[in-house]
Amino acid sequence: MVPKVVFGEGCFDQLSTILTSQKQEKAPFIYLVDDTFKNNTQFLDRINLRFNDKLLFVSADEEPKTRQVDEMVKNIKTEFTYLPSGIIGIGGGTVMDLAKAVAIMLNNKGSAADYQGWDLVKKKAVYHVGIPTISGTGAEVSRTTVLTGPVRKLGINSDFTPFDQVVLDPQLTKGVPKNQWFFTGMDCFIHCVxxxxxxxxxxxxxxxxxxxxxxxxxxxxxxSLSEEESRAKLMMASWHGGMSIAYSQVGVAHAMSYGLGYVLGTKHGVGNCIVFQHLKEFYPKDVALFEQMVAKHNIQIPQGICKDLTSDQMDTMITVALGMVPLWENALGTNWQEVITPEKLKALYLKM
Known part of the structure; x- marks a missing residue:
């Protein structure tokens, strides 16, 4: 579990105080910041860089990759003589996952791809802090960092993955575009389901x-909720949803969404929604509620994204999805392979 968390409007400004006790002589703090803030000088001025601290802007246009983590770690080790005092991730799920993965790999040898799986990390990560600027993924609280590697999309799941400190400031989620707000929020809803x-x-x-x-x-x-109340409650829903799956597991939608993400690069929240609308067989009551949410907020879910797949792409997508064994076991039990076959998955994917 995350050992320390602060919550509340404006609590981001406590960051400098929080980090003071973690500062090591000559060792910088490395800030990974979503590049949507690149020209937001008012926000950037609130990040109190000191001495040799470094700010790196990260694009969230694509899902995080193992080679991206490896490159960041290599650059940090090349530029600085000392390991960082800490890694601070400021952004959405992509930045959260990158911050967790970089913190792990600074203290562990090899490639991030070597640690995709469960409990493969041997050494404690560098001190790392998560500051979400959008709510829903649960990445701020989970024990995984989901990465696309050379052969699969899978998390680094370990007891060393969770952040040492999380700062939950609902004010930072103000102004998130509606579609992004919805798709990321649905990630949380589907976690719960x-x-x-x-x-x-x-x-x-x-x-x-x-x-x-x-x-x-x-x-x-x-x-009945005001915008301020909605932001705060969604941030708490994200936290609680992340805690729920940390002690259980996700299921059919996530397993199939990993296939979409690996082959097509589909963003995680969008992929979950594309899949979930076709899962009445597994979650009938909740798919009906999901459809009500889509209609209420006038959201257009992408359609037909699998119609032009080659046979090789389809096979790869199915292989990636079937590889998510714990997810299928959670969804359907130990005999899940009697229900979920390659043919079954292909039929479902062709609906998308």
Whole structure:
């Protein structure tokens, strides 16, 4: 679990105080910041760079990749004599995952691709802080960092992955474009659905999942919240949803979305929505609620993205999805292969 968290409007300004106790002599803090803030001088002025601290802008246009992590780690080690005092990620899920992965790989040998899987990391990560500027992915609280590697899209899942400190400031999510707000928020909703309907469900994950699910219904189907209340509650839904899957697992939508992401580069939240609309067989009640949310907010979900796939692309997509064994076991139990076959997945993908 994340050991330290602060929450509240404006709490981002506590960052300098938080980092003071972690500063090591001559060792910089490295800030990975979503490049949407590149020209936002008012925001950047609130980041108090000191001495040899470095700010790196990161594009979130594509899903994070293992080679991207490797390149960042190489550049940091080349530029600085000392390991950083810490890595601070400021942005959405892409930046959160990159910050976690870079912090891990600064203290572990090899490529980030070597650690895609469960509990493969041997050494503690460099101190790292997560500051989300959009809510829904749960990346700020989860024990995974999802990366696209040379042969698969899979997280570095380990006890060393979670942030040492998280700063939850709802003010930072102000102005997020509507579509991005929706697709990322639906990532949270689908986390809850897959956790609460999974075979791995336990009292711990259920308590977090139920609260996040309740908040999602209030945010996306209710009419009584102010914008300020909605931002704060979605940030809490993201946190609780992330905690729920940290102690259980996700399911069918995420497994299939990983296939879309690996082959087509589909953004994670969008991919989840593309898949989820076709999963009435598995989550009938919640797909109906999802359809209500889509209609209420007038969201257009991409259609026909798989219609021109080559046979090789389709085979790769199916292989990636089938490789997500813990997700299928959570969704359908240990006999999941009796239900989910390559033919079954192909039929579902062809609907998308």
């Amino acid at each position: 897959e956790s609460l309907n999974g075979t791995f469900l336990n009292a711990f994950s259920q308590s977090y999942g139920e609260k996040a699910y309740e908040l999602c219904l209030e945010i996306f189907l209710g009419d």
